Amino acid sequence: MRDELKALAKLAKMDMAAKELDEELATLPKRVEEMRSDLTTLESLLSSERAQVEEARQLKEARLGELAERKDALSQAKAKAGRSRTLREADAAEREVEANRRAMAQITDDIERLQATIESKSGALEEREKQFxxxxxxxxxxxxxxxxxxxEVKAQLAAVTDGRDDLLAKLPKRIAKRYARLRARMGKFMAVAVIDSGTCISCQMALPPQLYIEIQRAEDFHSCPQCNALLVHANLLEEQPAADAAAADAPA
Ligand SMILES: [Zn+2]
Structure with missing residues (x-):
């Protein structure tokens, strides 16, 4: 029985040590994915800013083309005004000249505004590229x-859980089943509480003195009356390996 109790305590200790590694195994890839998604967000922000600068550049190009056309139209209107023979012709030509001048002023304003946008956005873009x-x-x-x-974690996990199947095989079937069930329960309680005083370390309950005495005797499996954790005394873990267990049992 001591051997079986010892196997249970070792198994619990092993699973506890593996728990953090198991958790790390699950959280590490998640953290990497989170970082990757942050990076993707930053990248799409960057490409939308690039697109904005490009759009402003194209608008400016288009405006420059319009300005050149208006310039030609202005020269033609001026020539027409010079050639006009009637007052009516001169008025019409003058209106054309004015219309082209106004349009040119408007276009020049647009070009300046676009240029300012391109410059400020290019600066921000450069900064953003660097950050990215x-x-x-x-x-x-x-x-x-x-x-x-x-x-590293995988290797540690393999090392930590080495011999787990052997320990599990040492347990009576009903205890192995119970242990699996207790481990699977969600919550704050332990499946096995390895205690070295009369308090259950899983739920902090003060155990009945008779129960604690029986746990120390290590002649049977016991559970905490409050949280159901299987209770094993820490002394069992400090005993010599299984080979000496029979000898240790004999005088008791
Ligand atoms: Zn308890």
Whole structure:
């Protein structure tokens, strides 16, 4: 019985040690994905800003083309005014000259405004490009670190849980089943509480003195009356390996 109780305590200790590694195994890839998605957001922000600058540039090009056309139209209108023979012709030509001048002023305003937009956005864009490159370098570094850590965790997990099946095989079936059920329950309580005093470390309940005495005797499986954790005394873990267990049992 001591051997079985000891196997249960070792199994619980093993699973507890594996728990953090298990959690790390699950959270590491998630963290990398979060960082990757932040980077993607930054990248799409960047490309939308690039598109805005490009749009302003194209608008400016178009406006420059219109300005050139208006300039030609203005010269033609001026020539027409010079050639006009009647007052009516002169008035019409003059109106054309004025219309082209007004249009040119308007277009020039637009071009200046577009130019200012291009300049300010280009500055912001340059800054954003730099931030993005930095973020990407950081991401690549952290991703590489996470990948290395993942391999490490997997190796540690394999080492920590080495011999788990043997321990499980030592347990009576009903206890193995109970242990699995207790482990699966969600919540704050432990499946196995390895205690070294009369208090259950899973739920902090003070155990009935008779129960604590029986747990110390290690002649049967016991559970906490409050949280149902299987209770094993820490002394069992400090005993010599299984080979000496029979000898240790004999005088008791
Ligand atoms: Zn308890």
């Amino acid at each position: 490159q930095e973020a990407r370098a950081l991401f690549e570094q952290q991703e590489a670190e996470a990948t290395a850590r993942l391999a």
